[in-house]
Amino acid sequence: MKANTTGIVVVAAGRGERAGASIEGPKQYRRIGGRSVIVHTLERFLAWKDAGPIIVVIHGDDRALFEEARSTLTSDANITTVIGGATRQQSVRAGLQAMKDKNVQHVMIHDAVRPFIDHVTLDRIATMLADGAAAVLPAAPVTDTLKRGNLDGTVAETVSRERLYGAQTPQSFDFQTILDAHERAAAENRDDFTDDAAIAEWAGVPVRIAESSSENVKLTTRQDINMADQTLSGQHRMDGALPDVRTGNGYDVHRLEPGDGVWLCGIFIPHHLKLNGHSDADVALHALTDALLATCGAGDIGDHFPPSDPQWKGAASHIFLKHAAEIVRKNGGTIMNADVxxxxxxxxxxxxxxxxxxxxxxxxxxxxxxxxxxxxxxEQIGFVGRNEGIAAIATATVIYRNDTP
Structure with a gap:
């Protein structure tokens, strides 16, 4: 197979209600092993030798969530995003349409919440595509005994599991073949297909099975996500590599003088005094900036924003904090906690x-x-007690990738 002729469409526009609500957002953005699910998934493809351009189909409400996740990738030069539709089928079609100008021969369509896809399976699929298969379905043989139930909840019969498979992704195709099938389905208002292999079958395209691993699971429920987190944590221990958790501390103090208020943690509080400083003198954000920089040995706030530089006179201190966060992420860090x-x-x-x-x-x-x-x-002790100044102590916790220096 020629290099860079296999495009990747990662479908990440779903809401995932069965996983339950979480402050971290939909299940593709939940953290497992210290990083979001979608990051683990994308890293598998980014590290695969035959991966071409990657299109990630996201929900319109998830732009900030995806950009936060994207900032933790080892590389994102090959990734572009498009907004998905109301159904998975519509989202895949949007991803395929975005792939049209990428000059790919084959395409792999993968669920963002399958973070354990392995390179052996990807190589097997790629070989079958290169040998002329128009559609390849990775699948694992069904191992459980299957029962068909009655409406009253009793067992009607035992179903033979011979030649039965559980469908997985990436479902992979000749690019033009699957694009044409999706366009035809849309034109005929067929939106009831459960996966892309089903669309290919409907369009008369033979679908070949590539045996896959049962570990290539789809994370659907909260329990699935918790088990995946435990699996990745266990891998760290078995590999002898503990998670790279780093803690940074920061301290700052500014003198009070007559004024109309103080800036603290980016919020202006009216007061009869103000803090003296070259910027807005937000002592809390200055301390937290130093704490973040400390986790990757990147100096302190004065190294990046020297008070001798007139451009920072009166500057809002959230600029400094955002800059420190960007440095952390570029160094492979995921910010886990900020305490002031x-x-x-x-x-x-x-x-x-x-x-x-x-x-x-x-x-x-x-x-x-x-x-x-x-x-x-x-307690009215010292310069703070005499109302001469305000001090701040900050702590930041960051998890770095194990390959981070």
């Missing part, structure tokens, strides 16, 4: 804590539950 402790006699932090957490979550592109803001006084 403010030490101040005034103003009161409690009424603004939720807004502060929401601002941290927005700036770092992580879920709200991973952001913590706390506050305490200094």
């Amino acid at each position: 402790s403010l030490i101040a006699e005034a103003p009161k932090i409690g009424p603004h804590r939720q807004a502060m957490r929401e601002k941290l979550a927005e700036t770092l592109s992580i879920s709200l539950e991973r952001c913590s803001v706390k506050a305490t006084t200094n």
Whole structure:
């Protein structure tokens, strides 16, 4: 097979109700082994020697979720995204249409929530396509005894499992053949197909079976996701490679002076004093910026935004924090937690804590539950106790890929 003639369509536009609601979003964005499901899936294809262009079909509401996941990939140069439709069939068709100008001969259509596809199966499929197969279905032989039930809940009969297979993905095809079949189905208002092999069968295309592994499971329920997380965690232990969890700390303090309010965690709080600093003097975001940079040895805030540089005079400190988060992700890190402790006699932090957490979550592109803001006084001791300044201590937890230096 010629290099880069096999395109990959990864279908990631579903809502996955059976997996239950989660603050992390639909199941393709849930974390297993410290990274989102879709990242594990894409990495399998990115590492495959014969992978050509990759089209990821996402839901219109998931742009930010996908970009956050994408930022943790080892490489994304070969990936483009399109918005899917109301059904899987419509989403696949959108992905195939986006592939038309990619000059591919074959296409593999894969569920984003099948993160355990192996290269042996991909090679087997690719060989069958190169040998002239117009459609190839990876499938695992059915091993369970099958029963057909009555309407009253009793068993009607035992069904022979001989020559029965469980269909998997990537279902793979001659590109023009499957595109034509999808276009014909759309033109005839046929939207009842459960997979792409069924469309090929309907269009009269012979579908060959490529035996696959039972490990190529589709993550459908919350239990599936939990088991996948345990599997990946177990792999780390068996490989002798513990998860690369790093914790960074940051501390900052700014002097108070007469003014109209203070910026803390990206939120402006009216007050009769303000914090003195070259930027907006947001002591909390400065400390958290240092904490993130510490997890990958990237210096401190002054190295990246020196106070001697006039362009940062009065700058909003969320710029600094977002920059630190980008550095972490480019180094292979996934931000797991951000914790800020403010030490101040005034103003009161409690009424603004939720807004502060929401601002941290927005700036770092992580879920709200991973952001913590706390506050305490200094019991009228020292410069904080005398209301001369505000201090902040921040801690950031980041998981890095095991191949990160």
